[in-house]
Amino acid sequence: MPRKRQTIRDHTAEANLFARRAMIAMLIVLLLISIVISNLYVLQIRQHEDYQTRSNGNRIKVLPIAPNRGLIYDRNGVLLAENRPVFSLELIPEQIDDLEGTITQLTELMGITEEEKENFFSNLRGQRRFKPVALRTQLTELEVARFSAHQHQFPGVGIEARLSRFYPYGDALTHVLGYVAKINKKDLQKIVEAGQEANYAATYDIGKLGIEKFHEEVLHGTVGYQQVEVNNQGRIIRTLNVDPPVPGRDIVLNIDIELQLAAQQALEGKRGTIVVTSPKTGGVLAMYSSPSYDPNLFVHGISRTNYSALLNSPDRPLINRATQGQYPPASTIKPHLAVLGLEQKVIDAKTTINDRGRYQLPNVDHVWRDWKKWGHGKVDVTKAIEVSCDTFYYDLAYQLGIDRISEAMSEFGFGDYTGIDLYEESDANMPSRGWKRARFNQPWYIGDTIPVGIGQSYWTATPIQLNQSINALINHGERFVPQILRGFMHDNGEISLEPLKTLRPIMVSEHKNWDLVLKAMYEVVNGKDGTARHAFSDTPYISAGKTGTAQLFTVGQDEEYEAEDVSERLRDNAMYVGFAPYSDPQVTVSLVVENAGGGSSNAAPIAREIMDFYFRHHEFPNRQAISATRSEGAE
Amino acid sequence: MKKSTLKANQSNFLQRIHIDAVLLLGLLTLMGVGMFVLYSASGQDFGQIKRQIARLGLALLVMLVMAQIPPMAYRRLSVYAYAAGLLMLLAVLLFGDMGKGAQRWLDLGVIRFQPSELMKLAVPMMVAWYISKFTLPPKTLPVFFGFVLVVAPTILIAKQPDLGTSLLIASSGIFAIFLAGMSWRLIGFVTLLGSAFLPILWFFLMKEYQKQRVLTFLNPESDPLGSGYHIIQSKIAIGSGGFEGKGWLQGTQSQLEFLPERHTDFIFSVFSEEFGFLGVLGLLAIYVFIIVRGLIIANRAQDAYSKLLAGSITLTFFVYVFVNMGMVSGLLPVVGVPLPLVSYGGTSMVTLMAGFGILMAIGTQKRFLSR
Known part of the structure; x- marks a missing residue:
């Protein structure tokens, strides 16, 4: 750089110039800070409620709780369809240090099959690590007992109970009660069409046949909710509020289970059907169609072999x-x-x-x-x-x-x-x-x-x-609709009867x-x-x-x-x-x-x-x- | 001289080790507040707090050492520091280490070193040295060469790519030129030139991810789960804090990890969520206090070099504050600039405190005049 001719520096003037420039800089700093402040004012004061809502939307999740399905009784109060806990062996991957080793040990203890392992690992994929994944479903009581004795050796492994439908009279009532089974695509479509999506958000099973299907609405109940606080991965941090579900109503049928069993016995080994009604009400006391099948097979998903056997049987048990x-x-x-x-x-x-x-x-x-x-x-x-x-x-x-x-x-x-x-x-x-x-x-x-x-x-x-x-x-000439439903059971055991349904009578002159x-x-x-x-x-x-x-x-x-x-x-x-x-x-x-x-x-x-x-x-x-x-x- | 002997002694002691008590008070207050925020933002992680304390200790030590060096020595060092920094930047581009997708590190065998950090101080030193050789206000030619001194390292760093640092370095040099008294006509001309340069920057110099950041800044809601996620969550955190804030450790956005990078670049969002508008005003007051003190030191400095350097360091400190607060609240695009002395992280903190060390050296070491 060429050296300029050195002028005598006026230090005071330079100092004043700097002071002015520093003052201007300070003013610009204050201006920019006031921009930051006004922006924060807008965010924190003016739009606070909006952001508060979005913040809550982030952290608060509403989880549906499935209602318990209504029970079904016969006319004398005998339980025909109940909810039983079914147990499954579940693993929480996050809490298990050595997943492979744990499964090997469980295999020794419980005899886990290769198929179950395959299912487990395919369910594991894409699942959050803190969500439990089932290794075996429908444990027997013996299996539950066996695992419980060794539970302390398996941190992160537990037995989970879920209520599931059970029909104690099995094939005696299949055509009357029908059964419930896992909600499938078609059911879901109907639920959506009926605007019941929210109500079924936590529900696992739906009535597929018989009374279970016909009276699905009353048996199902109303979904409940719990408000939980979650983190960014969806892990539940704590429960804020619970709005309990309304269980489905317990219903009483006109069916007399003793008479039904007599009808079943009378048709044993035959193809045919017996219908017994009360002529004064149209109430159906017994209705048996032979041959029948066990509805409990369907509740947890019937195997293909069993289903095709039922479907292809020349005796047509499904109808x-x-x-x-x-x-x-x-x-x-x-x-x-x-x-x-x-x-x-x-x-x-x-x-x-x-x-x-x-x-x-x-x-x-x-x-x-x-x-x-x-x-x-x-x-x-x-x-x-x-x-x-x-x-x-x-x-x-x-x-x-x-x-x-x-x-x-x-x-x-x-x-x-x-x-x-x-x-x-x-x-x-x-x-x-x-x-x-x-x-x-x-x-x-x-x-x-x-x-x-x-x-x-x-x-x-x-x-x-x-x-x-x-x-x-x-x-x-007076006519009634044959009714299987007799009424509703209240908590105190009282029954409110359904009104009789009459049809247009037959008029005669004499x-x-x-x-x-x-x-x-x-x-x-x-x-x-x-x-x-x-x-x-x-x-x-x-x-x-x-x-x-x-x-x-x-x-x-x-x-x-x-x-x-x-x-x-x-x-x-x-x-x-x-x-x-x-x-x-x-x-x-x-x-x-x-x-x-x-x-x-x-x-x-x-x-x-x-x-x-x-x-x-x-x-x-x-x-x-x-x-x-x-x-x-x-x- | 009616002060008590004790205070006088203290003052004398700090004076002797070239520490500006007022500035130190501001810095320590800020660091203290930062500790509280970091404890919350790290998810109550004492490990991070310990490491941050170690870093702050190191940074204070560096400040103390830097404060002992006479301003005249800095002046003499300016050219060498700048030349060395420029060479190392070139070296980084040629054989630098990749870290997080950017080439910023120079591996010297024993230590890994970020030459851009050196340049944060070397550039204002160099510009101040060069400009102060002329009578002030400077003429056009010195201003032009001053800008050349600024632009060269800026481009090298932008190419690493490190947009945040190149922005800080460019501003530090420009502040020195501005404070020297660059004429308003020239300022207008440079502003125009800068605007004309923007399209070139966009089409030829900026990387795809940098462009994406700018686009996201312009409309974060266009991709709320992708590139817009950070800024949206940050604004939710700040906005939901409201006037009084949700309380320390009570910020749901930060504690439940909706806020990304909450302990580093986005720590201001954590602060705003938990301490609200009121807290933010308090925090800004501390920053303004430090900046005002820095400018006073600059104004009281004896020679042009010291004034320009001190002023530049102070104003660059403000750029950190403004850019960080602006980017997390949606005023500016997200460029990686930490909230000075509060964000978790080492390198920039040491450089910042080294700068304050120089500031203290300028403020406390005077040759002939004394009051």
């Missing part, structure tokens, strides 16, 4: 035959048709035919046979029910025509859902002209009408429909027609030619009923039906509908035994077993007294 089984009602609907014939004045109490075992329409070749080859001879409407004469009903159906039959039987509930509190229900089929046109694009032929008279042709019904329709007969038909059903059991006479001989109670034998196999025109010749699956379904006591009905039974043969020898005895069982445990009016009043009334 509820009582509400989903669509059976030709066969002769069990003869009483209903008789009421219609009388009401429509197509017949009266004295109308008779001479049954030769064959029925033919004028100018038609087709022959409709009676089940009795040589016929019943001269029968009126009552006798036709007592002996289950087919020919009488062929002719009645012919005279009524399909339109009147279809309309009236729909009033009894055929072809429609009964409204029972189960989603697993079929409406079966009540045929009509319109139905046939829509289904087959064919006109209704007169020949289609004739077998409708004996509950065959296109007519199908579920056992619960049959039961409901018999109750309508008993109640002279009430004596009901009595005539019921009397005919009395004769089925008690008459000298009654089809259920043998099955119900010497009962201590008086019952009434109707047998049915549904053909599943069409016999050629000139052939005879030989049970031995047709394969087992095509043999007749044995059916029975009945009620007791006759004077003051308390139970209505409808049942089907698939491919068992004739109703009077294969279904009626089972109905008797059920009624016997029922009346062994319930009071009923004196037999003689009833017999007297009834015969007086009927004459």
Whole structure:
């Protein structure tokens, strides 16, 4: 650098210049500090609440708490579905120094399988280190005890209990109760659609079938919350506040578990179903579908092998035959048709035919046979029910025509859902002209009408429909929805009953027609030619009923039906509908035994077993007294 | 001279070891407050407190040593310190150690050394030395060469890359030139030139992560979980502190670790959250106290070199404060500048205290005049 000519320095001027510049610098410093302060003023005073909220949003997390599911009792207070603790062995990775070593030791102690280890390590990935991960679920009591004895050797390993559904009666109630299982994608979608997302935030299981599904809303309860303080990794530092969940309501069913078990026993080794209701309320006392399966298998996730075995079984255990089984009602609907014939004045109490075992329409070749080859001879409407004469009903159906039959039987509930509190229900089929046109694009032929008279042709019904329709007969046209739910159990053990659900009643001009038909059903059991006479001989109670034998196999025109010749699956379904006591009905039974043969020898005895069982445990009016009043009334 | 003998003795003792009592009081107060904040910000980690105390002890020792050196010696050393610093910066660029993705360290076998720290003092020394050779106010040419002396190391450090330090070094040199009396016309011209340089800086000199920081600064909410996370959490901490603060050790943002780097660059957020607006005003008062004392020392200095150097050191100290507070509260982009004497960390603290040592040397060692 070139050296400049040295001027004489004015030190005072330079000092003053520096002092001025220092003052300016100080002013700039103060200006910048006031900018910092005003910015902090905005953050800390003006926008304080906003940032306070965001700060709380950071640290406070609201965690949902699952409500305990409501319990299910039978009508006598017997527990049918309970919540049991299930135990799982859980590891908190953060608290374990040597994870591999610990698992090796646990394997020695508990016999952990390779599969369990694999699951554990795959669950471990992406999981916060302070969150517990399960190594084995559903520990047995023995395993719990064994681990507890050695717990001190395993820091960071513990047994966690969670409440889980358990059905103590296993396969006896599967089709009624259904079961709960882990919420899947489809369930979640429905929950979201119903706006119940928040309510299910902590819930693990959901009702998948039966009552568990139908009454899910009341059984589930309302979610609770706890406010916790968390750090930036989500670790809970402390609990600030708890808003406890509201447990689901405990419900009481109309089911009588003893009767249910009797029904199960009666159908052991058979395919079929029994429905027992109370005719005065429509309450379902028992409903068993055979074969059944253990619902507890589903609660913790059924294995693929077990599930496919159930799914592919030719006996179809998964369906509820009582509400989903669509059976030709066969002769069990003869009483209903008789009421219609009388009401429509197509017949009266004295109308008779001479049954030769064959029925033919004028100018038609087709022959409709009676089940009795040589016929019943001269029968009126009552006798036709007592002996289950087919020919009488062929002719009645012919005279009524399909339109009147279809309309009236729909009033009894055929072809429609009964409204029972189960989603697993079929409406079966009540045929009509319109139905046939829509289904087959064919006109209704007169020949289609004739077998409708004996509950065959296109007519199908579920056992619960049959039961409901018999109750309508008993109640002279008053109709109830069959209800499984009886009411709600309060903490003090009191029960508040659900109101009865009635349906549009069947209106008739002459009430004596009901009595005539019921009397005919009395004769089925008690008459000298009654089809259920043998099955119900010497009962201590008086019952009434109707047998049915549904053909599943069409016999050629000139052939005879030989049970031995047709394969087992095509043999007749044995059916029975009945009620007791006759004077003051308390139970209505409808049942089907698939491919068992004739109703009077294969279904009626089972109905008797059920009624016997029922009346062994319930009071009923004196037999003689009833017999007297009834015969007086009927004459 | 009506002071008690005891006080006089004390004063005499400090005077003898060239310590400015007022400045020391300010610094120790600040360090004391810093300890409390650090205890909270470290999550009650006594280990960190111990290490910080050790560092502060070392820094005070360095200050004491630096205070013993006569200002004239600093003046003579200026050129050599600057030349050595510049050479080492070049060496760092050529064979420096990588640390945290930046090339800042020079490994001298026994010790690792950050030449940029040396330059924090060498640059104002050099500029003060050069400018004070001329009569003040300086003409255009000296100002120009003064700027050349500033820009060279600034660019070398920015290339490491260490934006925070290069900013501090640039300001320390510019302060010296400004205090020397650079004409306002020139100031206007340089400001314009600087503005024109900004696009060049953006497109050719800044690294991608540095650009990202600036973009994040402009709109932190654009990426609240990524690059905007730090600043958002910091603002939440400061804002939620409110007027009185949440109380010592009660800051949820810091104690629950939502606040990143809470014991280093973001310690001011911890302080603001726990002590509130009131506490912040108190903290700023301590800083202003130190700065005012520094400027008084500068103003009382005997020669131009001492004045310029003392003023520059003081104002650079303020730049630390302003940039740190500005960046954690969203006024400035996040460049790694610690809160002086409060943030946890060693190197910059030693350099800062060395600067205060020089300041004390200037304030206490006078040749002929005495009052």
